[in-house]
Amino acid sequence: MTPRTAIIALALTAALPGAAEDLYVPAAAHSSGVAGTEWRTDLEVKARGNAAAAFRVELLAAETDNSSPHGAVFDVAATECLRIEDLLEEVFAYTGNGALRITATAGEVLVTSRTYNDDPEGTYGQFIPALPASSAAGPEVDVALIQLSRSADLETGYRTNVGFLNATAADLSLEIDVLTAAGALLGTGTYELVPWEFRQVNDIFASFTTEDVDDGYVLVRTTTEGGLFFAYASVVDNRSGDAIFIPGQEDEPRQQEVPRFVVFEAFMRHG
Amino acid sequence: MVDQLAEEFAGQPVVFLEHDVDAPQGDRISRWWAAWGPGSATLPLVMVDSGNHISSGSVNFHDVYSSMVETAMTRPPMARLTVESERHNWMYTFQVTIRNLSETSLGPTNEATLHAIIYEEAHVADTDRWVRAATSTPIPLLEPGEETTLSMELAVTGVQDYLKVHSVVLADYRPGGSSGRYDMLQAAHQQ
Numbered sequence: 001m002t003p004r005t006a007i008i009a010l011a012l013t014a015a016l017p018g019a020a021e022d023l024y025v026p027a028a029a030h031s032s033g034v035a036g037t038e039w040r041t042d043l044e045v046k047a048r049g050n051a052a053a054a055f056r057v058e059l060l061a062a063e064t065d066n067s068s069p070h071g072a073v074f075d076v077a078a079t080e081c082l083r084i085e086d087l088l089e090e091v092f093a094y095t096g097n098g099a100l101r102i103t104a105t106a107g108e109v110l111v112t113s114r115t116y117n118d119d120p121e122g123t124y125g126q127f128i129p130a131l132p133a134s135s136a137a138g139p140e141v142d143v144a145l146i147q148l149s150r151s152a153d154l155e156t157g158y159r160t161n162v163g164f165l166n167a168t169a170a171d172l173s174l175e176i177d178v179l180t181a182a183g184a185l186l187g188t189g190t191y192e193l194v195p196w197e198f199r200q201v202n203d204i205f206a207s208f209t210t211e212d213v214d215d216g217y218v219l220v221r222t223t224t225e226g227g228l229f230f231a232y233a234s235v236v237d238n239r240s241g242d243a244i245f246i247p248g249q250e251d252e253p254r255q256q257e258v259p260r261f262v263v264f265e266a267f268m269r270h271g
Numbered sequence: 272m273v274d275q276l277a278e279e280f281a282g283q284p285v286v287f288l289e290h291d292v293d294a295p296q297g298d299r300i301s302r303w304w305a306a307w308g309p310g311s312a313t314l315p316l317v318m319v320d321s322g323n324h325i326s327s328g329s330v331n332f333h334d335v336y337s338s339m340v341e342t343a344m345t346r347p348p349m350a351r352l353t354v355e356s357e358r359h360n361w362m363y364t365f366q367v368t369i370r371n372l373s374e375t376s377l378g379p380t381n382e383a384t385l386h387a388i389i390y391e392e393a394h395v396a397d398t399d400r401w402v403r404a405a406t407s408t409p410i411p412l413l414e415p416g417e418e419t420t421l422s423m424e425l426a427v428t429g430v431q432d433y434l435k436v437h438s439v440v441l442a443d444y445r446p447g448g449s450s451g452r453y454d455m456l457q458a459a460h461q462q
Contacts, residue, residue, distance in 0.1 A: 182415035184372035185347045214374070257351065257372070261458040262285040262343040263388075263441055264336070266273055267292040267300055267316040270396040 030088035053107030066196035124242035143248035150205035181215035297405025306452035321443035350456035370418035378412035
Protein backbone atom coordinates (compact mmCIF):
# COMPACT_ATOMS: atom_id res chain seq x y z
CA MET A 1 0.00 0.00 0.00
CA THR A 2 1.87 3.09 -1.17
CA PRO A 3 1.73 5.87 -0.22
CA ARG A 4 -0.73 5.76 2.58
CA THR A 5 -1.37 6.92 6.05
CA ALA A 6 -2.18 4.55 8.81
CA ILE A 7 -5.00 2.08 9.07
CA ILE A 8 -6.74 3.37 12.12
CA ALA A 9 -8.98 0.41 12.63
CA LEU A 10 -9.91 -2.87 11.05
CA ALA A 11 -13.04 -4.04 12.68
CA LEU A 12 -16.50 -5.34 12.17
CA THR A 13 -18.56 -2.24 11.62
CA ALA A 14 -22.21 -1.72 11.08
CA ALA A 15 -23.48 -0.32 7.81
CA LEU A 16 -24.21 3.19 8.91
CA PRO A 17 -24.43 5.56 5.98
CA GLY A 18 -22.68 8.80 6.90
CA ALA A 19 -23.84 12.32 6.36
CA ALA A 20 -21.78 12.54 3.20
CA GLU A 21 -23.02 10.41 0.34
CA ASP A 22 -21.63 6.90 0.33
CA LEU A 23 -19.71 5.75 -2.70
CA TYR A 24 -19.85 2.24 -4.11
CA VAL A 25 -17.22 0.48 -6.15
CA PRO A 26 -19.51 -2.14 -7.68
CA ALA A 27 -16.82 -4.77 -8.25
CA ALA A 28 -13.55 -5.68 -6.65
CA ALA A 29 -11.58 -8.89 -6.48
CA HIS A 30 -8.83 -10.96 -5.09
CA SER A 31 -9.56 -14.14 -6.95
CA SER A 32 -8.52 -16.61 -9.61
CA GLY A 33 -10.49 -16.61 -12.86
CA VAL A 34 -10.79 -18.57 -16.07
CA ALA A 35 -7.64 -19.37 -18.07
CA GLY A 36 -5.24 -18.71 -15.23
CA THR A 37 -6.27 -15.11 -14.64
CA GLU A 38 -5.55 -13.60 -11.21
CA TRP A 39 -7.77 -10.67 -10.37
CA ARG A 40 -6.72 -7.91 -7.98
CA THR A 41 -8.14 -4.51 -7.08
CA ASP A 42 -6.31 -1.32 -6.23
CA LEU A 43 -8.25 1.54 -4.67
CA GLU A 44 -7.26 5.19 -5.02
CA VAL A 45 -8.63 7.90 -2.75
CA LYS A 46 -7.97 11.66 -2.74
CA ALA A 47 -9.02 14.16 -0.12
CA ARG A 48 -11.30 16.55 -1.93
CA GLY A 49 -10.19 20.17 -2.03
CA ASN A 50 -7.44 21.41 0.26
CA ALA A 51 -8.53 19.76 3.48
CA ALA A 52 -7.60 16.42 4.97
CA ALA A 53 -10.17 13.65 4.94
CA ALA A 54 -10.88 10.32 6.55
CA PHE A 55 -12.94 7.49 5.20
CA ARG A 56 -14.15 4.02 6.00
CA VAL A 57 -14.02 1.32 3.35
CA GLU A 58 -16.26 -1.70 3.79
CA LEU A 59 -16.19 -5.00 1.97
CA LEU A 60 -19.55 -6.17 0.64
CA ALA A 61 -18.53 -9.74 0.10
CA ALA A 62 -20.09 -11.97 -2.53
CA GLU A 63 -23.25 -13.94 -1.94
CA THR A 64 -23.76 -13.07 1.69
CA ASP A 65 -25.75 -10.69 3.85
CA ASN A 66 -23.51 -7.68 4.32
CA SER A 67 -25.57 -5.91 6.96
CA SER A 68 -22.52 -6.03 9.20
CA PRO A 69 -19.56 -5.79 6.84
CA HIS A 70 -15.91 -5.72 7.69
CA GLY A 71 -14.51 -2.20 7.49
CA ALA A 72 -11.29 -0.28 7.84
CA VAL A 73 -10.68 3.42 8.39
CA PHE A 74 -8.03 5.52 6.69
CA ASP A 75 -6.81 9.09 6.80
CA VAL A 76 -5.82 11.04 3.72
CA ALA A 77 -3.73 14.16 4.14
CA ALA A 78 -4.74 17.34 2.37
CA THR A 79 -3.67 17.46 -1.28
CA GLU A 80 -2.58 13.82 -1.19
CA CYS A 81 -3.82 10.59 -2.70
CA LEU A 82 -3.83 7.24 -1.02
CA ARG A 83 -3.45 4.06 -3.03
CA ILE A 84 -4.34 0.74 -1.43
CA GLU A 85 -3.00 -2.04 -3.58
CA ASP A 86 -4.72 -5.43 -3.70
CA LEU A 87 -7.19 -4.10 -1.16
CA LEU A 88 -9.22 -7.24 -0.59
CA GLU A 89 -6.15 -9.22 0.38
CA GLU A 90 -4.15 -6.50 2.10
CA VAL A 91 -6.94 -4.95 4.15
CA PHE A 92 -9.49 -7.72 4.53
CA ALA A 93 -7.42 -10.87 3.97
CA TYR A 94 -10.31 -11.90 1.73
CA THR A 95 -10.23 -14.15 -1.31
CA GLY A 96 -13.12 -13.79 -3.71
CA ASN A 97 -15.19 -11.08 -5.32
CA GLY A 98 -17.14 -8.28 -3.75
CA ALA A 99 -18.09 -4.65 -3.86
CA LEU A 100 -16.79 -1.78 -1.77
CA ARG A 101 -18.59 0.97 0.13
CA ILE A 102 -16.60 4.09 0.92
CA THR A 103 -17.96 6.50 3.51
CA ALA A 104 -16.21 9.77 4.21
CA THR A 105 -15.99 10.19 7.98
CA ALA A 106 -14.22 13.54 7.75
CA GLY A 107 -14.13 15.89 4.79
CA GLU A 108 -14.93 14.51 1.37
CA VAL A 109 -13.16 12.02 -0.84
CA LEU A 110 -12.68 11.28 -4.52
CA VAL A 111 -12.39 7.57 -5.32
CA THR A 112 -11.36 5.42 -8.27
CA SER A 113 -10.35 1.79 -8.60
CA ARG A 114 -8.65 -0.56 -10.96
CA THR A 115 -9.29 -4.29 -11.13
CA TYR A 116 -6.74 -6.15 -13.18
CA ASN A 117 -5.43 -9.51 -14.19
CA ASP A 118 -2.11 -9.70 -12.38
CA ASP A 119 -0.15 -11.39 -15.17
CA PRO A 120 3.60 -11.60 -14.45
CA GLU A 121 4.21 -10.49 -18.03
CA GLY A 122 2.18 -7.34 -17.47
CA THR A 123 -1.22 -6.52 -16.07
CA TYR A 124 -4.49 -6.04 -17.95
CA GLY A 125 -6.83 -3.81 -16.06
CA GLN A 126 -10.26 -2.29 -16.06
CA PHE A 127 -11.10 1.03 -14.51
CA ILE A 128 -14.05 0.76 -12.14
CA PRO A 129 -15.52 4.03 -10.93
CA ALA A 130 -16.92 4.76 -7.49
CA LEU A 131 -20.61 5.44 -7.87
CA PRO A 132 -22.60 7.70 -5.54
CA ALA A 133 -25.38 6.00 -3.61
CA SER A 134 -27.90 8.31 -5.26
CA SER A 135 -27.10 6.80 -8.65
CA ALA A 136 -28.44 3.37 -7.69
CA ALA A 137 -31.34 2.30 -9.89
CA GLY A 138 -34.87 1.90 -8.59
CA PRO A 139 -37.92 -0.04 -9.74
CA GLU A 140 -39.00 2.48 -12.35
CA VAL A 141 -36.15 1.87 -14.78
CA ASP A 142 -34.30 -0.82 -16.65
CA VAL A 143 -30.54 -0.78 -16.36
CA ALA A 144 -28.88 -1.57 -19.68
CA LEU A 145 -25.54 -3.32 -19.95
CA ILE A 146 -24.44 -3.01 -23.56
CA GLN A 147 -21.46 -3.91 -25.78
CA LEU A 148 -21.44 -7.47 -24.50
CA SER A 149 -20.07 -10.53 -26.31
CA ARG A 150 -19.81 -14.23 -25.81
CA SER A 151 -17.83 -16.96 -27.50
CA ALA A 152 -18.89 -20.56 -27.03
CA ASP A 153 -15.22 -21.46 -27.32
CA LEU A 154 -13.49 -20.15 -24.19
CA GLU A 155 -10.17 -20.00 -26.03
CA THR A 156 -11.33 -17.38 -28.51
CA GLY A 157 -13.48 -14.26 -28.46
CA TYR A 158 -14.94 -12.90 -25.27
CA ARG A 159 -16.96 -13.84 -22.24
CA THR A 160 -19.20 -11.56 -20.22
CA ASN A 161 -19.59 -11.55 -16.48
CA VAL A 162 -22.43 -9.58 -14.96
CA GLY A 163 -22.59 -8.30 -11.41
CA PHE A 164 -25.25 -6.88 -9.13
CA LEU A 165 -25.16 -5.11 -5.82
CA ASN A 166 -28.21 -4.78 -3.61
CA ALA A 167 -27.92 -1.20 -2.38
CA THR A 168 -30.48 -1.59 0.39
CA ALA A 169 -30.78 -3.18 3.80
CA ALA A 170 -33.70 -5.33 2.62
CA ASP A 171 -34.07 -8.34 0.36
CA LEU A 172 -34.11 -7.46 -3.33
CA SER A 173 -35.57 -9.23 -6.37
CA LEU A 174 -33.93 -8.67 -9.73
CA GLU A 175 -35.08 -9.64 -13.20
CA ILE A 176 -32.83 -9.74 -16.21
CA ASP A 177 -33.53 -9.94 -19.94
CA VAL A 178 -30.71 -11.25 -22.11
CA LEU A 179 -30.90 -10.13 -25.73
CA THR A 180 -28.94 -10.04 -28.94
CA ALA A 181 -27.99 -6.68 -30.38
CA ALA A 182 -30.88 -7.11 -32.83
CA GLY A 183 -33.28 -7.22 -29.90
CA ALA A 184 -34.02 -10.94 -29.94
CA LEU A 185 -34.74 -12.18 -26.45
CA LEU A 186 -32.46 -15.08 -25.55
CA GLY A 187 -34.01 -15.54 -22.15
CA THR A 188 -34.90 -14.07 -18.82
CA GLY A 189 -33.69 -14.75 -15.32
CA THR A 190 -34.38 -13.77 -11.73
CA TYR A 191 -32.10 -13.31 -8.76
CA GLU A 192 -32.94 -12.90 -5.11
CA LEU A 193 -30.38 -10.88 -3.18
CA VAL A 194 -30.15 -10.54 0.58
CA PRO A 195 -29.32 -7.14 2.17
CA TRP A 196 -26.27 -5.45 0.61
CA GLU A 197 -25.45 -8.63 -1.27
CA PHE A 198 -22.99 -8.56 -4.12
CA ARG A 199 -23.30 -11.25 -6.75
CA GLN A 200 -21.40 -11.86 -9.97
CA VAL A 201 -22.71 -14.24 -12.63
CA ASN A 202 -19.90 -15.45 -14.83
CA ASP A 203 -20.36 -16.04 -18.56
CA ILE A 204 -23.95 -14.84 -18.36
CA PHE A 205 -24.86 -15.75 -21.94
CA ALA A 206 -23.96 -19.41 -21.35
CA SER A 207 -27.08 -19.72 -19.20
CA PHE A 208 -29.28 -18.72 -22.15
CA THR A 209 -27.62 -19.96 -25.34
CA THR A 210 -25.02 -22.40 -26.54
CA GLU A 211 -24.28 -20.16 -29.54
CA ASP A 212 -21.83 -17.32 -29.99
CA VAL A 213 -23.24 -13.87 -29.31
CA ASP A 214 -21.16 -11.38 -31.25
CA ASP A 215 -23.03 -8.44 -29.81
CA GLY A 216 -25.66 -8.52 -27.11
CA TYR A 217 -27.03 -6.73 -24.12
CA VAL A 218 -28.64 -7.35 -20.76
CA LEU A 219 -31.41 -5.42 -19.08
CA VAL A 220 -31.69 -5.49 -15.31
CA ARG A 221 -34.60 -4.30 -13.22
CA THR A 222 -35.85 -4.71 -9.71
CA THR A 223 -39.40 -5.69 -8.87
CA THR A 224 -38.95 -4.81 -5.21
CA GLU A 225 -40.76 -1.74 -4.01
CA GLY A 226 -38.15 0.68 -2.71
CA GLY A 227 -35.40 -1.52 -4.13
CA LEU A 228 -32.11 0.00 -5.25
CA PHE A 229 -29.24 -1.69 -7.03
CA PHE A 230 -26.12 -1.31 -9.09
CA ALA A 231 -25.36 -3.51 -12.08
CA TYR A 232 -22.32 -3.83 -14.26
CA ALA A 233 -20.75 -6.10 -16.83
CA SER A 234 -17.17 -7.09 -17.37
CA VAL A 235 -16.27 -8.28 -20.85
CA VAL A 236 -13.11 -10.36 -20.83
CA ASP A 237 -10.95 -11.28 -23.82
CA ASN A 238 -10.64 -15.06 -23.55
CA ARG A 239 -7.20 -15.03 -25.18
CA SER A 240 -5.47 -12.42 -23.06
CA GLY A 241 -7.62 -12.00 -19.96
CA ASP A 242 -7.95 -8.31 -20.77
CA ALA A 243 -11.24 -6.93 -19.46
CA ILE A 244 -13.38 -3.83 -19.91
CA PHE A 245 -15.84 -2.59 -17.35
CA ILE A 246 -19.33 -1.74 -18.59
CA PRO A 247 -21.30 0.39 -16.15
CA GLY A 248 -25.06 0.04 -16.08
CA GLN A 249 -26.95 2.84 -17.79
CA GLU A 250 -30.52 3.72 -16.98
CA ASP A 251 -32.90 2.92 -19.81
CA GLU A 252 -36.63 3.04 -20.30
CA PRO A 253 -38.44 -0.20 -19.49
CA ARG A 254 -38.26 -2.60 -22.41
CA GLN A 255 -41.28 -3.06 -24.58
CA GLN A 256 -42.10 -6.72 -24.12
CA GLU A 257 -41.79 -8.68 -27.34
CA VAL A 258 -44.96 -10.37 -28.47
CA PRO A 259 -44.47 -14.08 -27.81
CA ARG A 260 -44.04 -16.42 -30.71
CA PHE A 261 -47.37 -17.04 -32.39
CA VAL A 262 -47.64 -20.67 -33.45
CA VAL A 263 -49.32 -21.78 -36.66
CA PHE A 264 -50.48 -25.38 -36.73
CA GLU A 265 -51.30 -26.52 -40.28
CA ALA A 266 -52.91 -29.83 -41.21
CA PHE A 267 -53.14 -30.96 -44.85
CA MET A 268 -56.11 -33.29 -45.18
CA ARG A 269 -58.24 -34.82 -47.92
CA HIS A 270 -61.55 -33.16 -48.56
CA GLY A 271 -64.36 -35.65 -48.85
CA MET B 272 -58.92 -33.80 -32.95
CA VAL B 273 -57.73 -30.48 -34.39
CA ASP B 274 -60.91 -28.77 -33.20
CA GLN B 275 -60.42 -30.30 -29.77
CA LEU B 276 -56.87 -28.95 -29.63
CA ALA B 277 -58.11 -25.54 -30.71
CA GLU B 278 -60.45 -25.58 -27.74
CA GLU B 279 -57.74 -26.75 -25.37
CA PHE B 280 -55.34 -24.04 -26.55
CA ALA B 281 -57.99 -21.31 -26.65
CA GLY B 282 -56.63 -17.97 -25.51
CA GLN B 283 -53.06 -18.94 -26.23
CA PRO B 284 -50.92 -17.65 -29.12
CA VAL B 285 -51.66 -20.44 -31.57
CA VAL B 286 -53.99 -20.93 -34.52
CA PHE B 287 -55.06 -24.25 -36.05
CA LEU B 288 -55.63 -24.41 -39.80
CA GLU B 289 -56.84 -27.05 -42.24
CA HIS B 290 -55.64 -27.12 -45.84
CA ASP B 291 -57.02 -29.15 -48.72
CA VAL B 292 -54.13 -31.43 -49.57
CA ASP B 293 -55.44 -31.88 -53.12
CA ALA B 294 -55.79 -28.16 -53.77
CA PRO B 295 -53.31 -26.49 -51.39
CA GLN B 296 -53.37 -22.71 -51.32
CA GLY B 297 -50.17 -20.72 -51.74
CA ASP B 298 -46.95 -22.63 -51.21
CA ARG B 299 -47.49 -23.69 -47.64
CA ILE B 300 -47.39 -27.38 -48.48
CA SER B 301 -43.89 -27.00 -49.92
CA ARG B 302 -42.74 -26.35 -46.35
CA TRP B 303 -44.01 -29.72 -45.24
CA TRP B 304 -42.32 -31.54 -48.11
CA ALA B 305 -39.06 -29.67 -47.56
CA ALA B 306 -38.93 -31.19 -44.10
CA TRP B 307 -40.10 -34.64 -45.18
CA GLY B 308 -37.88 -35.07 -48.22
CA PRO B 309 -38.53 -37.38 -51.18
CA GLY B 310 -40.93 -40.29 -51.04
CA SER B 311 -44.55 -40.76 -50.21
CA ALA B 312 -46.27 -39.84 -47.00
CA THR B 313 -49.47 -40.72 -45.23
CA LEU B 314 -52.22 -38.24 -44.46
CA PRO B 315 -52.69 -36.16 -42.49
CA LEU B 316 -49.59 -34.07 -43.08
CA VAL B 317 -49.14 -31.75 -40.13
CA MET B 318 -46.61 -29.06 -39.41
CA VAL B 319 -45.87 -26.24 -37.03
CA ASP B 320 -43.29 -23.52 -37.50
CA SER B 321 -43.36 -23.92 -41.30
CA GLY B 322 -42.13 -27.48 -41.06
CA ASN B 323 -39.63 -27.14 -38.26
CA HIS B 324 -41.75 -29.87 -36.68
CA ILE B 325 -43.84 -32.20 -38.84
CA SER B 326 -45.97 -35.28 -38.48
CA SER B 327 -47.35 -37.77 -41.00
CA GLY B 328 -50.06 -40.37 -40.82
CA SER B 329 -51.60 -41.95 -37.81
CA VAL B 330 -50.00 -41.03 -34.52
CA ASN B 331 -51.24 -40.43 -31.03
CA PHE B 332 -52.82 -37.26 -32.43
CA HIS B 333 -53.56 -35.50 -29.20
CA ASP B 334 -50.22 -36.05 -27.53
CA VAL B 335 -48.04 -35.61 -30.60
CA TYR B 336 -49.80 -32.49 -31.86
CA SER B 337 -49.98 -30.94 -28.39
CA SER B 338 -46.30 -31.52 -27.90
CA MET B 339 -45.49 -29.93 -31.25
CA VAL B 340 -47.44 -26.82 -30.33
CA GLU B 341 -46.09 -26.58 -26.79
CA THR B 342 -42.51 -26.95 -27.98
CA ALA B 343 -42.99 -24.22 -30.58
CA MET B 344 -44.50 -21.87 -28.01
CA THR B 345 -41.37 -21.99 -25.88
CA ARG B 346 -39.18 -20.64 -28.67
CA PRO B 347 -38.45 -16.92 -28.88
CA PRO B 348 -39.73 -14.98 -31.88
CA MET B 349 -37.08 -14.27 -34.48
CA ALA B 350 -38.94 -11.41 -36.14
CA ARG B 351 -41.42 -8.73 -35.21
CA LEU B 352 -44.42 -8.35 -37.49
CA THR B 353 -46.69 -5.36 -37.65
CA VAL B 354 -49.66 -6.01 -39.92
CA GLU B 355 -52.32 -3.75 -41.36
CA SER B 356 -54.97 -5.50 -43.42
CA GLU B 357 -57.98 -4.34 -45.35
CA ARG B 358 -60.74 -6.02 -47.33
CA HIS B 359 -62.49 -4.65 -50.40
CA ASN B 360 -65.14 -7.09 -51.49
CA TRP B 361 -63.24 -10.34 -52.05
CA MET B 362 -59.82 -8.71 -52.16
CA TYR B 363 -57.57 -8.56 -49.09
CA THR B 364 -54.49 -6.36 -48.89
CA PHE B 365 -51.77 -6.64 -46.27
CA GLN B 366 -49.17 -4.06 -45.34
CA VAL B 367 -46.57 -5.89 -43.25
CA THR B 368 -43.57 -4.41 -41.49
CA ILE B 369 -41.06 -7.06 -40.55
CA ARG B 370 -38.10 -6.49 -38.25
CA ASN B 371 -35.37 -9.10 -38.19
CA LEU B 372 -34.77 -10.08 -34.56
CA SER B 373 -32.56 -13.02 -35.47
CA GLU B 374 -28.79 -13.01 -35.72
CA THR B 375 -29.05 -14.21 -39.33
CA SER B 376 -29.30 -12.12 -42.48
CA LEU B 377 -32.66 -12.86 -44.09
CA GLY B 378 -33.24 -12.70 -47.83
CA PRO B 379 -33.13 -14.63 -51.09
CA THR B 380 -30.14 -16.76 -50.06
CA ASN B 381 -32.16 -18.44 -47.31
CA GLU B 382 -35.51 -18.13 -49.06
CA ALA B 383 -36.96 -15.77 -46.46
CA THR B 384 -40.63 -15.38 -47.30
CA LEU B 385 -43.68 -13.61 -46.05
CA HIS B 386 -46.99 -15.48 -46.27
CA ALA B 387 -50.60 -14.43 -45.88
CA ILE B 388 -53.24 -17.06 -45.20
CA ILE B 389 -56.98 -16.44 -45.17
CA TYR B 390 -59.16 -18.96 -43.39
CA GLU B 391 -62.79 -19.22 -42.49
CA GLU B 392 -64.38 -20.69 -39.41
CA ALA B 393 -66.45 -23.08 -41.46
CA HIS B 394 -66.86 -26.82 -41.39
CA VAL B 395 -65.91 -27.47 -45.01
CA ALA B 396 -64.04 -30.72 -44.49
CA ASP B 397 -62.85 -32.19 -41.20
CA THR B 398 -62.39 -29.13 -39.04
CA ASP B 399 -63.91 -25.73 -38.35
CA ARG B 400 -60.96 -23.78 -39.76
CA TRP B 401 -60.68 -24.05 -43.51
CA VAL B 402 -57.97 -22.26 -45.48
CA ARG B 403 -59.59 -20.28 -48.31
CA ALA B 404 -56.53 -18.66 -49.85
CA ALA B 405 -52.84 -18.05 -49.34
CA THR B 406 -50.09 -16.12 -51.02
CA SER B 407 -46.49 -15.20 -50.38
CA THR B 408 -43.79 -12.72 -51.29
CA PRO B 409 -40.03 -12.95 -50.92
CA ILE B 410 -38.34 -10.91 -48.22
CA PRO B 411 -35.47 -8.81 -49.59
CA LEU B 412 -32.11 -8.75 -47.83
CA LEU B 413 -32.77 -7.87 -44.22
CA GLU B 414 -29.82 -7.72 -41.86
CA PRO B 415 -30.27 -8.39 -38.14
CA GLY B 416 -32.03 -5.47 -36.54
CA GLU B 417 -33.28 -4.05 -39.84
CA GLU B 418 -36.90 -3.76 -40.87
CA THR B 419 -38.79 -3.36 -44.11
CA THR B 420 -42.41 -3.03 -45.18
CA LEU B 421 -43.94 -5.32 -47.80
CA SER B 422 -47.38 -5.54 -49.39
CA MET B 423 -49.43 -8.55 -50.39
CA GLU B 424 -52.75 -8.87 -52.13
CA LEU B 425 -55.03 -11.86 -52.06
CA ALA B 426 -58.37 -12.69 -53.65
CA VAL B 427 -60.66 -14.98 -51.69
CA THR B 428 -63.53 -16.97 -53.11
CA GLY B 429 -66.05 -19.39 -51.71
CA VAL B 430 -66.53 -17.57 -48.43
CA GLN B 431 -69.76 -18.44 -46.61
CA ASP B 432 -69.62 -15.72 -43.97
CA TYR B 433 -67.09 -12.88 -44.08
CA LEU B 434 -67.60 -12.27 -40.37
CA LYS B 435 -65.94 -15.61 -39.79
CA VAL B 436 -62.97 -14.92 -42.04
CA HIS B 437 -59.60 -14.34 -40.39
CA SER B 438 -56.05 -14.06 -41.56
CA VAL B 439 -52.60 -15.10 -40.52
CA VAL B 440 -49.40 -13.46 -41.70
CA LEU B 441 -46.20 -15.34 -41.09
CA ALA B 442 -42.56 -15.07 -42.01
CA ASP B 443 -40.29 -18.03 -42.54
CA TYR B 444 -36.89 -18.88 -43.93
CA ARG B 445 -34.69 -21.83 -44.70
CA PRO B 446 -31.86 -22.03 -42.15
CA GLY B 447 -29.87 -24.34 -44.41
CA GLY B 448 -30.00 -21.99 -47.38
CA SER B 449 -31.48 -23.67 -50.44
CA SER B 450 -32.12 -27.06 -48.86
CA GLY B 451 -33.50 -28.59 -45.71
CA ARG B 452 -36.52 -27.69 -43.66
CA TYR B 453 -37.91 -24.21 -43.19
CA ASP B 454 -38.45 -22.49 -39.89
CA MET B 455 -40.95 -19.86 -38.94
CA LEU B 456 -39.68 -16.51 -37.66
CA GLN B 457 -42.96 -15.17 -36.30
CA ALA B 458 -46.64 -15.01 -37.15
CA ALA B 459 -49.42 -12.52 -36.54
CA HIS B 460 -53.10 -13.33 -36.36
CA GLN B 461 -55.85 -10.94 -37.39
CA GLN B 462 -59.28 -11.76 -35.99
